[in-house]
Amino acid sequence: MANAGTAQKARSSVDRIVERLYDDIRHMRLLPGTRISETDIAAQFGVSRQPVRDAFNRLANMDLIIVRPKKATEVKKFSVAAIERSRFVRASVEKEVLRLAAQRCTEADGFLLDSCISLQHKAMSEGDNAGFTQLDYEFHKTLCDIARVPYAFDVIRGEKEKVDRLCMLQLSKENRMPQLVEDHEAIAEAVKAGDPEAAAAAGATHLSRLDDTIAAIRITSAAYFDDSED
Amino acid sequence: MANAGTAQKARSSVDRIVERLYDDIRHMRLLPGTRISETDIAAQFGVSRQPVRDAFNRLANMDLIIVRPKKATEVKKFSVAAIERSRFVRASVEKEVLRLAAQRCTEADGFLLDSCISLQHKAMSEGDNAGFTQLDYEFHKTLCDIARVPYAFDVIRGEKEKVDRLCMLQLSKENRMPQLVEDHEAIAEAVKAGDPEAAAAAGATHLSRLDDTIAAIRITSAAYFDDSED
DNA sequence: ACGTCAATACTTGTATACAAGAAAGAATAC
DNA sequence: GTATTCTTTCTTGTATACAAGTATTGACGT
Numbered sequence: 158m159a160n161a162g163t164a165q166k167a168r169s170s171v172d173r174i175v176e177r178l179y180d181d182i183r184h185m186r187l188l189p190g191t192r193i194s195e196t197d198i199a200a201q202f203g204v205s206r207q208p209v210r211d212a213f214n215r216l217a218n219m220d221l222i223i224v225r226p227k228k229a230t231e232v233k234k235f236s237v238a239a240i241e242r243s244r245f246v247r248a249s250v251e252k253e254v255l256r257l258a259a260q261r262c263t264e265a266d267g268f269l270l271d272s273c274i275s276l277q278h279k280a281m282s283e284g285d286n287a288g289f290t291q292l293d294y295e296f297h298k299t300l301c302d303i304a305r306v307p308y309a310f311d312v313i314r315g316e317k318e319k320v321d322r323l324c325m326l327q328l329s330k331e332n333r334m335p336q337l338v339e340d341h342e343a344i345a346e347a348v349k350a351g352d353p354e355a356a357a358a359a360g361a362t363h364l365s366r367l368d369d370t371i372a373a374i375r376i377t378s379a380a381y382f383d384d385s386e387d
Numbered sequence: 388m389a390n391a392g393t394a395q396k397a398r399s400s401v402d403r404i405v406e407r408l409y410d411d412i413r414h415m416r417l418l419p420g421t422r423i424s425e426t427d428i429a430a431q432f433g434v435s436r437q438p439v440r441d442a443f444n445r446l447a448n449m450d451l452i453i454v455r456p457k458k459a460t461e462v463k464k465f466s467v468a469a470i471e472r473s474r475f476v477r478a479s480v481e482k483e484v485l486r487l488a489a490q491r492c493t494e495a496d497g498f499l500l501d502s503c504i505s506l507q508h509k510a511m512s513e514g515d516n517a518g519f520t521q522l523d524y525e526f527h528k529t530l531c532d533i534a535r536v537p538y539a540f541d542v543i544r545g546e547k548e549k550v551d552r553l554c555m556l557q558l559s560k561e562n563r564m565p566q567l568v569e570d571h572e573a574i575a576e577a578v579k580a581g582d583p584e585a586a587a588a589a590g591a592t593h594l595s596r597l598d599d600t601i602a603a604i605r606i607t608s609a610a611y612f613d614d615s616e617d
Numbered sequence: 618a619c620g621t622c623a624a625t626a627c628t629t630g631t632a633t634a635c636a637a638g639a640a641a642g643a644a645t646a647c
Numbered sequence: 648g649t650a651t652t653c654t655t656t657c658t659t660g661t662a663t664a665c666a667a668g669t670a671t672t673g674a675c676g677t
Contacts (some may be wrong), residue, residue, distance in 0.1 A: 189644095195629070203665070206629090211441075215448055226669095227628060227669055245536055249482070250476060250480075252483065272641080426658085435632040456638080
């Protein structure tokens with residue numbers, strides 16, 4: 158979990174399997190509720206059950222699959238409680254980051270934010286979806302840096318990834334880009350102005366967009382949500 | 388060995404091993420840097436290497452041990468970065484909880500807080516260390532309930548446990564109890580008064596105590612800290 | 618046609634055996 | 648005595664075999 162993004166040199170079979178399954182689950186190629194078998198995956202990768210078993214363990218600890226004794230392992234459904242928790246953590250951290258950023262933003266930091274946003278404008282006008290996603294990450298990372306809490310970005314990214322899989326169900330992302338850029342501009346202005354509460358409020362507004370999206374998906378894709386608690 | 392009198396739940400070997408090792412690590416019976424071998428643990432539990440291997444995997448995902456290919460697995464040292472991150476998350480979440488609690492605290496909630504604190508006074512005067520720890524958890528859980536974000540407590544408890552192992556190095560905890568109760572009282576007052584910022588500030592003060600403790604331990608027990616980054 | 622029951626297939630949990638590499642210790646050369 | 652090199656041992660990674668339980672499916676009786 159800690160090294161989800163870093164490129165490992167010596168990748169074992171387990172690493173490869175985890176990477177592949179993680180990607181499949183994240184991109185909803187493996188839908189929630191899908192049953193996956195150790196034997197099947199082992200055959201697909203041409204290895205024994207053992208590495209697959211280890212991989213399953215890792216994924217289970219990431220709460221991406223659920224493996225019960227003597228029952229078929231399956232891709233975990235979305236837990237409303239888990240999503241709420243994750244959203245709350247991200248909102249709390251991000252708001253704290255924005256408060257700190259507003260307090261500590263230097264002139265140079267302000268220019269940094271401006272350049273981030275102009276890049277976003279560029280990506281938006283070009284319809285560069287993937288590029289925009291990357292820039293979105295970088296914007297939030299920049300804010301963490303400005304707040305002098307770079308480690309906070311790890312948390313934000315982690316929580317973001319936890320619910321990212323949901324957003325794969327969303328059809329059009331492009332029509333939301335202008336809204337997001339507007340939000341970013343509001344955040345940047347508040348931070349540059351040194352107004353912590355305004356920055357936190359702008360951040361809250363920004364995050365609430367995702368809440369709406371999730372609420373909508375929850376209705377359209379109810380089958381992928383877990384009715385019981387965890 | 389199979390069932391020592393009490394009705395055992397369906398705990399697998401892996402569960403038992405994880406539970407035991409987790410407890411040993413948390414209570415610093417297994418010190419950071421200690422090398423542990425799959426074979427050894429397997430022999431101790433009278434099982435094969437396989438369940439131990441699974442247990443190691445789970446613990447590695449919890450960032451409690453580090454297992455590298457062909458190198459001895461060892462109990463992970465304290466990572467300054469990880470501690471900072473964890474502290475930041477807990478502080479962010481707890482402050483957000485307190486803000487919400489202050490906004491949403493009813494009269495009945497206020498009485499709840501009062502009863503929590505009087506129980507803490509009782510445990511303190513009796514020198515009931517374990518009881519106080521439990522009450523401390525319950526106090527923070529109550530605040531989450533008052534804030535109408537009960538799931539936030541999961542996060543707080545999780546982050547708390549991540550650094551709890553550090554506090555095992557601390558000799559006397561009793562002399563800190565009066566300070567903690569004072570903090571709790573300040574928090575409760577601000578929440579009952581419906582003052583979000585005062586509540587958040589009181590919470591920040593409360594958490595800063597732990598930061599001081601950690602800073603002290605970092606010096607006295609430098610050997611247990613990891614110098615490199617992760 | 619439908620309900621009940623049993624056998625079968627498929628699931629994960631565990632044990633054992635072998636492979637590959639790293640670290641530590643012993644032996645040797647200087 | 649010291650440094651270096653080689654061997655030995657210990658480590659985890661992987662493959663295979665067996666065990667135990669569940670779910671499905673088929674057959675059979677009503």
